[in-house]
Amino acid sequence: ETGVTQTPRHLVMGMTNKKSLKCEQHLGHNAMYWYKQSAKKPLELMFVYNFKEQTENNSVPSRFSPECPNSSHLFLHLHTLQPEDSALYLCASSQSNRDRGRVSGNTIYFGEGSWLTVV
Amino acid sequence: GIQVEQSPPDLILQEGANSTLRCNFSDSVNNLQWFHQNPWGQLINLFYIPSGTKQNGRLSATTVATERYSLLYISSSQTTDSGVYFCAVERGGGYNKLIFGAGTRLAVHP
Numbered sequence: 001e002t003g004v005t006q007t008p009r010h011l012v013m014g015m016t017n018k019k020s021l022k023c024e025q026h027l028g029h030n031a032m033y034w035y036k037q038s039a040k041k042p043l044e045l046m047f048v049y050n051f052k053e054q055t056e057n058n059s060v061p062s063r064f065s066p067e068c069p070n071s072s073h074l075f076l077h078l079h080t081l082q083p084e085d086s087a088l089y090l091c092a093s094s095q096s097n098r099d100r101g102r103v104s105g106n107t108i109y110f111g112e113g114s115w116l117t118v119v
Numbered sequence: 120g121i122q123v124e125q126s127p128p129d130l131i132l133q134e135g136a137n138s139t140l141r142c143n144f145s146d147s148v149n150n151l152q153w154f155h156q157n158p159w160g161q162l163i164n165l166f167y168i169p170s171g172t173k174q175n176g177r178l179s180a181t182t183v184a185t186e187r188y189s190l191l192y193i194s195s196s197q198t199t200d201s202g203v204y205f206c207a208v209e210r211g212g213g214y215n216k217l218i219f220g221a222g223t224r225l226a227v228h229p
Binding site (some may be wrong): 002018031033037042043044047056087090092094096106107108109110112113115 | 131152154159160161163164167186201207215216217218219220221222
């Protein structure tokens with residue numbers, strides 16, 4: 001138990017579906033992240049939110065739409081995905097400093113991940 | 120961008136053995152973290168170690184920032200140590216924009 005909870009743990013969706021991944025952290029952190037882990041590839045950072053503001057979008061296609069309503073919750077809305085988007089999606093959080101948008105190098109804690117299969 | 124290389128890519132150990140995992144990075148960093156990913160996908164942070172040495176039970180890590188490498192030591196390995204070990208670094212900016220290596224896959228057999 002890392003204090004970061006993701007739901008659902010497994011999701012199968014068609015290419016025309018709309019679904020969402022949810023992440024909640026109970027650590028009092030102010031920075032939250034989405035990472036993607038595909039087979040045979042290193043983890044890739046997708047989005048960073050610091051104090052509810054998006055500070056990083058790592059050239060992610062618009063079919064992935066993040067939402068951060070508060071510092072404890074992070075969503076990833078999915079629509080019209082492709083089979084190659086099938087992967088493990090990991091949410092994470094860390095302490096941060098409100099310093100010109102910087103998160104600072106703090107220990108990062110991951111959730112258990114959401115296994116996504118697009119058919 | 121910065122390159123992160125981990126070695127060995129795969130490692131098989133007998134329970135009780137010791138091992139050393141290595142992480143080389145191509146540029147100076149101000150953030151380096153080691154993670155263990157279990158077979159179910161859960162990533163656990165082991166160390167935040169941009170420099171120096173830290174120990175936590177049977178695990179310890181050393182980062183020599185001037186020579187651009189970090190080592191993770193596992194002593195008296197157990198079957199629960201199996202999984203993939205990742206090194207991740209950030210060059211600067213303090214955005215926790217971690218670049219991950221490809222990992223070392225460890226299998227510990229009883």
